[in-house]
Amino acid sequence: PLVSMTEMLRTAKANNYAVGQYNLNNLEFTQAILQAAEEEQSPVICGVSEGAAKYMGGFPAVVSLVKSLMDAYNVTVPVAIHLDHGSSFDKCVQAIHAGFTSVMIDGSHDPLEENIALTKRVVEVAHAAGVSVEAELGRIGGQEDDIVVDDAEAAYAIPEECERLIRETGVDCFAPALGSVHGPYKGEPNLGFNRMEEINNLVGNVPLVLHGGTGLPVEDVKKAIRYGHAKVNVNTESQIAATEKIKEVFEEQPNQYDPRKYLGPAREAIKETVKGKMRDFGSSNQA
Numbered sequence: 001p002l003v004s005m006t007e008m009l010r011t012a013k014a015n016n017y018a019v020g021q022y023n024l025n026n027l028e029f030t031q032a033i034l035q036a037a038e039e040e041q042s043p044v045i046c047g048v049s050e051g052a053a054k055y056m057g058g059f060p061a062v063v064s065l066v067k068s069l070m071d072a073y074n075v076t077v078p079v080a081i082h083l084d085h086g087s088s089f090d091k092c093v094q095a096i097h098a099g100f101t102s103v104m105i106d107g108s109h110d111p112l113e114e115n116i117a118l119t120k121r122v123v124e125v126a127h128a129a130g131v132s133v134e135a136e137l138g139r140i141g142g143q144e145d146d147i148v149v150d151d152a153e154a155a156y157a158i159p160e161e162c163e164r165l166i167r168e169t170g171v172d173c174f175a176p177a178l179g180s181v182h183g184p185y186k187g188e189p190n191l192g193f194n195r196m197e198e199i200n201n202l203v204g205n206v207p208l209v210l211h212g213g214t215g216l217p218v219e220d221v222k223k224a225i226r227y228g229h230a231k232v233n234v235n236t237e238s239q240i241a242a243t244e245k246i247k248e249v250f251e252e253q254p255n256q257y258d259p260r261k262y263l264g265p266a267r268e269a270i271k272e273t274v275k276g277k278m279r280d281f282g283s284s285n286q287a
């Protein structure tokens, strides 16, 4: 069934595993992610950035596609459709109207007071519609879509601010930036585990979200799960798997022109990547 993230993440945190958010980019990603979830019997979050939604035909088109494929594949596991890095109140409202079951409002570039005020407004409309909300504090480095944060700008979340944001806004989960990066890591990833533990102790049972899941050693992810993370976002790793597979096909068959002959194998590669993450995160057989 199509559900919000609220219950799946509370359950995940209480049981020490994380649900993956896997980003949709096109039809094949959507198929692969839903099939992976059903085969693994794992709850799943379909992440949709504003850029990806635009590419796929808009928020309503994304919702229709996910629903149709869930029917086509007889999907029984819990599925959330989540706006990734929502840039404004209006975008969140549009996503909610289209049938998204969850939204992220990314006010991390605003001063704390403004981030809290914006997040609060989104929570009011979202909760009235049964939709869950994710917020962010600090700044996650790297690039995703149009959001670019250079090394100097990247900043750790401050524990007291996290506690205050959660208390004043009533968000369902939130992402404290702690050194993770969107896209490939330059050098070894270096997550702020001390700060993470401190934040987790302050926020009680509110699930934390780890962005930039691509390229993190599985031991780091497991440690982050022990320190309260119940959602891990993965996009780039599936994109790389798909693209490598397509390159392979063209190396062997340079004259191939049937899209199904290269997008089909790419879809398989995405599915295998996602299934591997579900096992790593411990969400397999938790549906």
Ligand code: G3H
Pocket: 023, 047, 084, 085, 144, 181, 182, 183, 184, 210, 211, 212, 213, 214, 233, 234, 235, 236, 237
């Ligand atoms: O919001 C999406 C994620 O944080 C994706 O990060 O592309 O590095 O896996 P990633």
Ligand code: ZN
Pocket: 085, 140, 144, 182, 211, 212, 233
């Ligand atoms: Zn992100």
